[in-house]
Amino acid sequence: MSNILRKRRKSNKKNEFKKSVALIFTLIMTTFAWFAYTKILNSNLDIHIASWDMEYYIDGEEKENPIGIEFPTLYPQMEEQVIKVDILNNGEALVDLSYRIQAISIVGVSYELITEGEQPTTENYITITNPILESNPETGELISKGIIIDDSDRFPFTLNIEHSLQVPAKDDAYLKVTARWAGDNDELDTEWGYIVGQYFVDNPDAISAMDITLSIDSYQANDEIIGGAGILPNGPGTRPFLPNSNFAQVEGTTLETGLVIKDLDENEYVWIEVPKLANVYPTAGISITEFTEQEYQKIEDDLHTYTSIYRNGTSATDTYFSDETLGLSSSRYMELKQKMLKSVYQHGGFYISRYEAGTNIKRNGHTAITDLVPMSQPNKYPINWVTCSEAQTLASKSSTNGYSGSLMFGIQWDLVQKYIEAKGVVQGTEIGTIQSQLINNSTSWGNYQPSIYNIVNENALYSLNNGAQWLQAPYDKTSVRAILLSTGANSVFEKQNIFDLAGNVWEWTLENSNINSQPCVIRGGSFESSASSELNVNSRSNNTSIQSYWSIGFRMTIF
Numbered sequence: 001m002s003n004i005l006r007k008r009r010k011s012n013k014k015n016e017f018k019k020s021v022a023l024i025f026t027l028i029m030t031t032f033a034w035f036a037y038t039k040i041l042n043s044n045l046d047i048h049i050a051s052w053d054m055e056y057y058i059d060g061e062e063k064e065n066p067i068g069i070e071f072p073t074l075y076p077q078m079e080e081q082v083i084k085v086d087i088l089n090n091g092e093a094l095v096d097l098s099y100r101i102q103a104i105s106i107v108g109v110s111y112e113l114i115t116e117g118e119q120p121t122t123e124n125y126i127t128i129t130n131p132i133l134e135s136n137p138e139t140g141e142l143i144s145k146g147i148i149i150d151d152s153d154r155f156p157f158t159l160n161i162e163h164s165l166q167v168p169a170k171d172d173a174y175l176k177v178t179a180r181w182a183g184d185n186d187e188l189d190t191e192w193g194y195i196v197g198q199y200f201v202d203n204p205d206a207i208s209a210m211d212i213t214l215s216i217d218s219y220q221a222n223d224e225i226i227g228g229a230g231i232l233p234n235g236p237g238t239r240p241f242l243p244n245s246n247f248a249q250v251e252g253t254t255l256e257t258g259l260v261i262k263d264l265d266e267n268e269y270v271w272i273e274v275p276k277l278a279n280v281y282p283t284a285g286i287s288i289t290e291f292t293e294q295e296y297q298k299i300e301d302d303l304h305t306y307t308s309i310y311r312n313g314t315s316a317t318d319t320y321f322s323d324e325t326l327g328l329s330s331s332r333y334m335e336l337k338q339k340m341l342k343s344v345y346q347h348g349g350f351y352i353s354r355y356e357a358g359t360n361i362k363r364n365g366h367t368a369i370t371d372l373v374p375m376s377q378p379n380k381y382p383i384n385w386v387t388c389s390e391a392q393t394l395a396s397k398s399s400t401n402g403y404s405g406s407l408m409f410g411i412q413w414d415l416v417q418k419y420i421e422a423k424g425v426v427q428g429t430e431i432g433t434i435q436s437q438l439i440n441n442s443t444s445w446g447n448y449q450p451s452i453y454n455i456v457n458e459n460a461l462y463s464l465n466n467g468a469q470w471l472q473a474p475y476d477k478t479s480v481r482a483i484l485l486s487t488g489a490n491s492v493f494e495k496q497n498i499f500d501l502a503g504n505v506w507e508w509t510l511e512n513s514n515i516n517s518q519p520c521v522i523r524g525g526s527f528e529s530s531a532s533s534e535l536n537v538n539s540r541s542n543n544t545s546i547q548s549y550w551s552i553g554f555r556m557t558i559f
Contacts, residue, residue, distance in 0.1 A: 053090035054218055058083065066102055066215040069177055070208035074157065076181055076189050084176040087216065089167040096166055096219040096236050097173060098144075098278050101128065103213040107199035108206070115282075130279060132425050133165070133236075142166075142235060156188035157181045165236035167218075175216060217278065219286055233259060237275030238348030243558055244401040256426070258497030260354060267376040268354040269558060270497050272412075272419045276348040280306050284345075291342055299341050300411065307414035309435060310538050318409045321512045321519040325545035327389030333510070339404055340412070343559040351558040352408065352416060355487040355499050356507065357383045357394065364468050366548040373397060374556060378488030379459040382505045382553045384467065387546060388520040391508040391554040398556045408557045410511030413523050417537060420495050442525070442536045445492055446502025449482050449530040453492055460489035466528075466550040482528040484550070502537045503527055505553035511540075518542035526551035 056063045069083050089095050104111045104126055112125040120127075131146030145162040149155055158180050164173035183189070196209050232240040235255050242248070242261060250260040250268065259271040276286050282305075284298035300318070304311060320326070320333040328336065344350050358380025359372055366385045374383055374394045383394065391407055398405025408416075417438045424434035437444065443451045455462065460473035463484040470486075477483055488499040495501065503525050511521035520543045525534040528551050533539060543552070 054095075054216075055088040055090065056216060057086040057088070066213050069212040069214065071179055071210045072208045074179055074181065074209055076156070076193070077183050078181050081179045082176055083178075084174055085216065087164070087167055087173045087175065089169060089171055089173070089218075092169050094166060094168050096277065097164055097175075097216065098219070099163065099175065099214050099216045100278070101148075101212065101214050103211075105211045107196050107209055108203065131161075132431075133422065134426055152182065152185065152188075154188075156183070156185050156192055177212065179210075232261075232271075235273070235275075237277040237280070238271075238273045240271045240349065241347060243351070243403045253497060256423070258423075260497050261351070265375075269351040269376060269556075270354050271349055271351055272416050273349045273422070274303070274306075274344050274415050274419070276345060281345075288345065291338070296338050296341055299345050303341075303344075303411050303415065307411065307418045310414040310417045310439070312439070312538070314540060315514050316410055316511045316521050316540060317514060318411055318510065319512045319514075322545065325388060325519055326510060327392040328510075336404060336406060337409060337510075340406070340409060340557075340559045343403075344412075344415075347559075349419075350412065350415075352412070352498065353398075353556040354497060355380070355555075356505060357391075357554050357556060358487040359383050362467070362470065364550075369394060374554075376556065378486075378499070379457070379461065380487045381461070381467070381470070382484070382487055384505055384550050384553045385548045386508075386552075386554070387548050388508045388543070389545070390548070392510065395554060395556045398558055400558070403558050405556055405558055407508055407510050407554055410509055410521060410523075412557055413507075413509055413511075416498070416501065420498075420501075420537075423496050437536075439536055439538045441532075442502035445495060446525065446535075446537070447483065447485055447490070447493060447500065447504040447527050448502075448525055448535050449528060450480050450535065451477070451503065452479075453477050453490055455485070455490050457489055457491075461486040462489070480530070484527045501555075503529065503535075505551055506541065508552065508554040513540075513542040515542055518544050520545060520547065522552055 054065070056065055056067055063085070067085060071081055071083070074081060087097065101113060104113065109124055112120055112122045113128055114120050114125055115128050126149060129146060129148075131144045133142055134145050142165050143162055144165055145160070147158065147160055149157065149159045160178045160180070161175070163175035167173035199209070200206055232242065232249055233255050234240065238255070240259055246264045247261045250262050253260040255271070255273065260268050261271070262268045274280065278286055281299065281302045284295060284302050288295050288299070318337055320328070320330045323329055326333060340350070353376035355376050355378060357374035358377060359375060360380065361372065362381055363383065363385050369386060369390050372383060372394055374397060386394065395407045396405050420438065421431065421434050425431050447453070454477070455473040455475040457473055461470045462473060462475045463470050466482070467484050473489065475483070485504055493500050493502065493504070501524055504527050506522035506526045507524050509521050509523055513519050513521050522541050522543060523539065524537050525539045529535055534541065
């Protein structure tokens with residue numbers, strides 16, 4: 001960082017501004033508007049760093065945290081105005097960064113700050129929206145970007161915010177707020193011109209049309225998020241681990257496109273990011289160390305809020321039903337669930353098998369599972385014809401080195417969708433498009449009855465009679481038909497390096513439907529699904545505790 005950040009010089013801008021107030025007032029009252037634009041990026045981040053030695057500067061002048069940001073000159077047709085905060089990390093640890101908006105005032109009026117989904121209690125409010133992650137096209141650095149104000153019915157201006165997600169030890173980062181005047185609404189321009197102009201007439205000592213107070217929070221990334229054995233790429237709020245020394249990163253896979261690890265038997269698992277950031281855990285916070293019952297509940301509640309669009313008002317919950325249904329006692333179920341929540345919280349994610357659980361053994365009915373060892377590999381027969389409790393028994397065979405193998409809990413399935421959504425947006429897909437693909441119709445990348453596709457993988461297998469007989473690919477599917485495929489048969493059926501999350505076979509979970517006659521929840525639809533409600537990754541259906549079927553399989557998770 002430039003030496004200018006070390007200087008403690010006083011800014012002359014306020015004096016210069018006072019000299020031009022009269023001229024600006026004239027322009028305001030005779031043209032359109034002057035604005036005072038507001039914004040608020042969301043984020044709340046507790047910070048926990050070994051040595052608190054963070055410094056903040058605006059134009060070389062050191063600022064105290066929380067930081068006040070003033071926009072004294074905003075007016076129609078102006079050039080964009082940028083306020084940049086330079087952040088210096090004098091500590092010895094890598095630090096995750098976030099912020100929370102504490103207050104916004106426009107022409108002396110304080111605005112109520114609400115989060116998405118909440119209803120305002122006053123007329124003067126600003127909605128805090130979730131930012132998105134993007135790669136800086138020049139440096140490749142992952143940054144957070146958000147739009148605080150983009151309401152053309154109420155404001156003739158917009159306000160954007162972006163910031164570095166991390167700052168290494170003895171290095172610098174930034175946060176900047178940018179105001180732009182759209183200039184495409186004469187009525188609003190005039191209205192705001194009068195409002196702002198009158199404000200300065202009534203308050204001749206005022207030096208700012210809009211004030212923002214924000215707190216920049218930092219979190220010691222290396223210590224609080226605990227990694228496992230081995231060295232893997234990590235990112236803001238996420239620290240993947242290697243479950244044991246037999247695992248290694250699959251060459252060419254990254255956090256950006258889907259980090260994959262593989263064991264000596266060629267079983268592959270994908271890391272599902274659940275960033276340990278304050279906008280994910282607004283209630284629990286990111287400094288939990290004791291993990292009490294109340295704190296576990298806060299973590300789960302926050303994750304439900306984070307994935308609310310994929311819960312869609314469901315009454316299904318991650319609660320115990322019966323030993324026979326799950327193959328788990330009540331105490332073991334709760335122990336496993338809390339271990340999952342703690343691991344997701346501490347590591348910033350979890351693993352799922354890259355492929356549906358597969359085997360080299362053809363199955364054509366409900367037979368013993370004694371000799372079955374589930375594989376996460378391509379071109380295997382899906383392990384179907386198992387009950388939920390049998391699937392859990394098989395999935396638990398993935399346990400290793402203190403980490404638990406299991407079926408996914410319902411919240412994990414929803415978190416996988418949130419992960420695919422977040423990565424899709426970073427990669428350039430509109431959020432509405434990817435959400436629709438997950439919630440409404442996944443036939444373009446899943447094996448359902450209406451799906452049309454061409455299997456060119458010569459190692460793949462397909463069945464025209466529900467697995468009674470298997471044929472060798474290639475295969476060209478040109479019409480509506482139920483075709484069961486081997487695992488990972490088609491590259492089209494992949495998102496973020498995860499295969500067949502949509503369709504092929506339903507997947508058992510540990511979620512409870514809260515319907516006593518059919519307590520077991522399956523997710524994602526299958527190759528024989530034709531009803532519109534089942535043709536998507538987000539679909540839920542229910543089954544009895546003794547149900548096994550050709551179109552129901554499972555997927556493992558490790559946490």
